[in-house]
Amino acid sequence: xxxxGGILYALEIPNYFNWIEKKTASYNGLRQSLxxxxxxxxxxxxxxxxxxxxxIALLSLHWEGISWQILTVALWSFLANIPLxxxxxxxIQNKINxxxxxxxxxxxxxFMAIYYxxxxxxxxx
Numbered sequence: 001x002x003x004x005g006g007i008l009y010a011l012e013i014p015n016y017f018n019w020i021e022k023k024t025a026s027y028n029g030l031r032q033s034l035x036x037x038x039x040x041x042x043x044x045x046x047x048x049x050x051x052x053x054x055x056i057a058l059l060s061l062h063w064e065g066i067s068w069q070i071l072t073v074a075l076w077s078f079l080a081n082i083p084l085x086x087x088x089x090x091x092i093q094n095k096i097n098x099x100x101x102x103x104x105x106x107x108x109x110x111f112m113a114i115y116y117x118x119x120x121x122x123x124x125x
Contacts, residue, residue: 002113009109014102016043021098040089051117053121069124077119081112111121 020039024032046099055066065120092104 005116009106010102011021013043017093017101017105020093037086037090040093041085044078044085044089045096046071046074046078049116049119050079051070052113053120054118056120066121073093073120076123077116080119080123081115085112 016042020036023039024035028036050073053070053074054066057063057070088108092101092108096104
């Protein structure tokens with residue numbers, strides 16, 4: 001996962017954060033803050049979580065864990081963590097300088113990686 005985060009996520013997340021800045025530049029105040037937060041939440045959606053769970057299964061050689069059930073687990077995982085993700089993404093997008101957002105997001109993502117791995121157990125049907 002270290003290599004996935006260091007290569008794939010390191011390429012796409014800073015670009016997305018820069019896009020958020022451009023997309024929300026015409027807004028001000030609370031509207032801009034909430035828009036930035038919503039766009040960040042949209043990025044870290046159930047499909048992103050499912051991809052993360054897929055990488056976990058692939059890299060840990062748990063082939064039996066690769067099924068369509070990953071999507072269900074990812075959806076429930078996403079819904080359950082919305083309050084925490086909202087606060088974290090609000091802080092990352094609105095309180096941290098753009099230069100440091102990827103690092104802040106990476107630290108939060110490291111914490112969430114543990115949650116995603118555990119969500120496979122918690123939300124499997």
